[in-house]
Amino acid sequence: MANTPQAKKRALQNAKRFSVNKARRSRIRTYLRKVEEAIASGDKSAAQEALRIAQPELMRGVSKGVFHKNTASRKMSRLASRVKALG
Template sequence: MANSPQAKKRARQNEARFAVNKMRRSRIRTYLRFVEEAIASGDQAAAAAALKAAQPELMRGVTKGVVHKNTAARKISRLAARVKAIA
């Protein structure tokens, strides 16, 4: 357990940061789920629209440090290929 005032403050800051990052990760996963559901339904227009909405959300996660850049790029690339394959 943290004893010094500085360590206690860092623990508080870590909790706050964890909550924010958790919210961001959850939001990204939600957008990705929308894309997955649209792909599963077989509707290319809906899937393309969902992917277009999910891309900025994923890249925002990159700038905020929640997701690695290559991970986001890989996810976008694979989803785009699956959306394209619906046709």
């Protein structure tokens, strides 16, 4: 356990940051899941709309340090190509 006041403060900050990041990560995954569900249903317009909403949310996660930039770019690229392939 933390002994110094500085270490105690850092432990509290880490716990708070973890919960914020966890909520943000969960929110992003929800948006990505909506895109996946729209792709699975075969509805191209719904998939495009879901992707349009998910992209800024994913990049916001990058700017907040929840995801790496390349990871987010890879996810967006793969989703976009799958949406584009819908008939």
